[in-house]
Amino acid sequence: MHNYLETNLKIKTMKKLSLIFIMAFAAFSSYAQSSFKEDLEVLQSIYGKSKSDLVKQYMNLSDAQSAAFTKVYDDYEVQRKALGQTKFQLINDYAANYETLTDAKADELAKATLKNHIAYEKLYCKTYSKAKKAIGSINAAKFIQMEVYLQTIIRSEILEAIPFIGELDKSKVQ
Numbered sequence: 001m002h003n004y005l006e007t008n009l010k011i012k013t014m015k016k017l018s019l020i021f022i023m024a025f026a027a028f029s030s031y032a033q034s035s036f037k038e039d040l041e042v043l044q045s046i047y048g049k050s051k052s053d054l055v056k057q058y059m060n061l062s063d064a065q066s067a068a069f070t071k072v073y074d075d076y077e078v079q080r081k082a083l084g085q086t087k088f089q090l091i092n093d094y095a096a097n098y099e100t101l102t103d104a105k106a107d108e109l110a111k112a113t114l115k116n117h118i119a120y121e122k123l124y125c126k127t128y129s130k131a132k133k134a135i136g137s138i139n140a141a142k143f144i145q146m147e148v149y150l151q152t153i154i155r156s157e158i159l160e161a162i163p164f165i166g167e168l169d170k171s172k173v174q
Helices: 002-029 036-059 063-100 103-135 137-161 167-173
Strands: none
Touching: 036 063, 036 137, 063 103, 063 137, 103 137
16 A cells, blocks of 8 residues: 555655646746747757656666666757757748748658657667666656657647647638
């Protein structure tokens, strides 16, 4: 029963911290007039720090495990942030071309977005293998589960903020 309560508390804490991150993300993404690069740097610095704390708290590793996991996690974060930059560039490109979207541009954006999603999945697989060697299968799976959860929340928030192709045109007609 104690493990259940402790696990439940960790999950609730993770969800609360995720909500805080999402609120920070929403606040920063609303500043569309400011420089995209500046927004990205601020967002990533906030996300990296709060996410790092969240990972540390959720994983609850021993000192030896934590030392072994740190390199795996740091390598992962460098690659994840690069994929995040690509994702935000795609969103920016979509926003810039939304009103004049051509078949060719839609195809380019769709393919690049799918490539970005696949790159995230490959990164999860690669990181899981490295984490498994460093901290064991259960802890590696725990990390991947948490990471996929966080990335799913982020992806959902982004998708909620972006209009579907043609959506704004339909709202003008009504």
